[in-house]
Amino acid sequence: MCFDHDALPPDLPADLVLRRLAGGAAAEVTELQSDDGTPFSAALARSPQPGGTGVVILPDVRGLYRFYIELAERFAEAGHDAVAIDFFGRTAGTGERENDWDYWDHVRQTTPEQIQADMAKAIDLLRERGSATTIVTVGFCFGGAQAFLAATNAALPLDGAVGFYGGLSGERLGIPSPKDEAGATRCPVLALFGGDDASIPAADRDVFAAGLQRSGAEHEVVVYPGAPHSFFDRKQEQFAEASEDAWRRVLGFLGQVGAAQRT
Secondary structure: OOOOOOOOOOOOOOOHHHOOOOOOOOOEEEEEEOOOOOEEEEEEEOOOOOOOOEEEEEOOOOOOEHHHHHHHHHHHHOOOOEEEEOOOHHHHOOOOEOOOOOOHHHHHHOOHHHHHHHHHHHHHHHHHHOOOOOEEEEEEOHHHHHHHHHOOOOOOOOOEEEEEOOOOOOOOOOOOOHHHHHHHOOOOEEEEEEOOOOOOOHHHHHHHHHHHHHHOOOEEEEEEOOOOOOOOOOOOOOOHHHHHHHHHHHHHHHHHHHHHHHO
């Protein structure tokens, strides 16, 4: 399955992800409470254009920091309400994350079940505060792995999942391996990888793609030759062509998933 990513709305520049539009949407940083009573941080950006697909952003191992708050704003400017969440309310408290902090102990204390419970609350927020009826999660690195795992949970109201260089072997992250769980995928998936990402070898991508095929879910796996891990969040300027193409694909995916749910 190839999603139609070639056409953006005519008033949106192709490099929207790389810059902010004047007068664009501003995110509201707030706190949500998961079912176990844990407060966690979230940043909500609402689009002035109703009817888009709602987006739950799952950050990388650093949690909620400025890049992902601004990314929620970019989604809102593109017509999609978006909320970025922090994973570490249970162990590190609330608040915006800096780029570099001692996150590994906190990463290892999270579970997919906890993250998916937090995602459910973020979905509730999108539905309560916005107009979205279709929901897609977009995750990066650790968050990308979590997006792939969330796509296998039939109890989670997701209509699609996007993973940027999501880890496919869960051993280092202390989670089930998405490549081994892919056969249970229940919604459309767009997976974006760097060809020079040593942490996600081609063999793992092949196993993951085969699992997606077995699941019967619509999917597309895209590999950018020469691009490293984190090409979109940490190295966007150096890999602008890959980043712009990935952004175009994500927006196309959101549009197609939303249209499919409306028919």
